[in-house]
Amino acid sequence: MTPLSSHTVGPFFPEAFIREGDNDLTRTTTDAPPSRRGTPIRLNGRVLREGGLPCINAILEAWQADAAGRFHHPADPEEAQADPEFLGWGRARTDAEGRYEFHTLLPGAFLDRAPHVNLLVMASGLMQPVATTLFFPEFAAANATDPVLALVPPSRRPRLFATPDNAGGYRFDIRLRGSADEETPFFED
Amino acid sequence: MAEDAPARFDPLPPGIAPIVPTPGYPSTFTHTPSQPLIRRPPGRGEITGPLALHRKLPCGEANLAEPIPGRPAVGQLIHIAGQVLDEDGRPIPDAVVELWQANAAGRYAHASDTRSAPLDPNFIGQGRVRTDAEGRYGFFTMRPGAYPVPGEAVWWRPPHLHFCVLGPASLSRLVTQMFFPGDPLNPLDHIFMAVPDAAARERLIARPLPPSEIGSGWLGYRHDILLRGRRATPVLA
Numbered sequence: 001m002t003p004l005s006s007h008t009v010g011p012f013f014p015e016a017f018i019r020e021g022d023n024d025l026t027r028t029t030t031d032a033p034p035s036r037r038g039t040p041i042r043l044n045g046r047v048l049r050e051g052g053l054p055c056i057n058a059i060l061e062a063w064q065a066d067a068a069g070r071f072h073h074p075a076d077p078e079e080a081q082a083d084p085e086f087l088g089w090g091r092a093r094t095d096a097e098g099r100y101e102f103h104t105l106l107p108g109a110f111l112d113r114a115p116h117v118n119l120l121v122m123a124s125g126l127m128q129p130v131a132t133t134l135f136f137p138e139f140a141a142a143n144a145t146d147p148v149l150a151l152v153p154p155s156r157r158p159r160l161f162a163t164p165d166n167a168g169g170y171r172f173d174i175r176l177r178g179s180a181d182e183e184t185p186f187f188e189d
Numbered sequence: 190m191a192e193d194a195p196a197r198f199d200p201l202p203p204g205i206a207p208i209v210p211t212p213g214y215p216s217t218f219t220h221t222p223s224q225p226l227i228r229r230p231p232g233r234g235e236i237t238g239p240l241a242l243h244r245k246l247p248c249g250e251a252n253l254a255e256p257i258p259g260r261p262a263v264g265q266l267i268h269i270a271g272q273v274l275d276e277d278g279r280p281i282p283d284a285v286v287e288l289w290q291a292n293a294a295g296r297y298a299h300a301s302d303t304r305s306a307p308l309d310p311n312f313i314g315q316g317r318v319r320t321d322a323e324g325r326y327g328f329f330t331m332r333p334g335a336y337p338v339p340g341e342a343v344w345w346r347p348p349h350l351h352f353c354v355l356g357p358a359s360l361s362r363l364v365t366q367m368f369f370p371g372d373p374l375n376p377l378d379h380i381f382m383a384v385p386d387a388a389a390r391e392r393l394i395a396r397p398l399p400p401s402e403i404g405s406g407w408l409g410y411r412h413d414i415l416l417r418g419r420r421a422t423p424v425l426a
């Protein structure tokens with residue numbers, strides 16, 4: 001049986017579908033206490049389209065391992081030890097400047113993978129969600145052997161590294177369309 | 190769900206994914222990545238995804254047609270129901286299904302819809318449900334109106350429903366649109382027609398149920414939502 005085709009999320013994704021706190025990966029529900037098993041970080045940046053213009057009303061979804069590199073999912077053999085208070089998933093919407101923000105914990109490494117956050121971007125003008133992965137520059141040794149980073153042409157890899165800011169956060173801009181050195185690398189899984 | 194969560198994710202067969210950028214849909218030419226997508230074998234971070242997401246995203250808004258009892262929305266009352274399934278045809282329980290749509294006049298209750306068509310005070314046109322143990326979902330709602338897309342060329346979107354489905358894996362995540370059978374605007378819609386394969390387009394059209402089965406209260410449609418993913422090991426017959 002064949003999956004359904006994907007279509008654009010369009011410009012009218014309901015405002016009410018994204019509530020305050022949905023961009024917080026550290027809570028399993030809006031009211032739950034945040035997980036403290038790790039280093040809290042803030043991820044923020046802008047989604048930009050051709051010409052570097054802001055992509056407004058884009059929907060972003062983040063998915064990552066907990067601080068010890070585990071997933072709350074049967075596909076992870078260490079599921080039972082995964083942090084029960086950490087959701088690892090969040091959703092955000094870009095504002096009029098194309099800005100988004102997530103609150104999470106610094107993810108852990110697992111298998112041969114360097115710490116990373118998977119991001120999915122949906123928007124009017126995007127017929128299919130696009131998938132990218134954010135890496136952290138301080139894990140130089142793990143990044144050097146990460147098999148997914150290795151698939152990316154070396155000249156484009158810098159676009160997948162978040163930039164630490166001076167407020168306990170990281171900045172990660174996503175350029176949907178541009179020249180080869182401007183555009184964010186996107187993956188097809 | 191747990192142990193038998195889909196673990197194998199094959200590339201889509203040709204003709205299923207829409208053509209991008211999409212002819213006739215100008216903003217796809219400013220948003221679609223110009224560089225080729227980098228093929229990545231699905232790993233642990235991709236075949237996993239948030240389980241029990243209904244805890245984070247409250248579910249249960251299944252009656253969009255009469256959100257305030259005694260004050261029904263204007264238009265043609267319909268019931269849309271079906272199953273969320275994987276590529277083996279197995280039901281996916283606990284999937285989160287989000288639906289949003291225009292009202293009967295083709296207007297969205299959304300700040301970005303600035304068209305002059307009337308809003309219906311009794312219709313918001315958005316709901317979220319969680320699939321049951323058999324993967325079933327269902328909504329009472331109004332048949333949406335068509336609406337024009339602003340731009341130089343005249344283009345009307347046929348009546349359609351937007352669906353976002355969050356399944357058990359990141360790779361089973363789907364954003365799609367559902368269309369109505371026989372609408373003359375369907376073959377003129379750049380978004381519907383962006384899917385090259387005719388059979389794949391046909392699967393985006395809801396199946397009308399015989400009124401003799403449904404009765405005189407509303408019109409019924411069935412629409413199954415098939416997500417990517419199958420068993421890790423094919424079952425040998």
Ligand SMILES: [Fe+2]
Pocket residue numbers: 010012291346349351
């Ligand atoms: Fe629409």
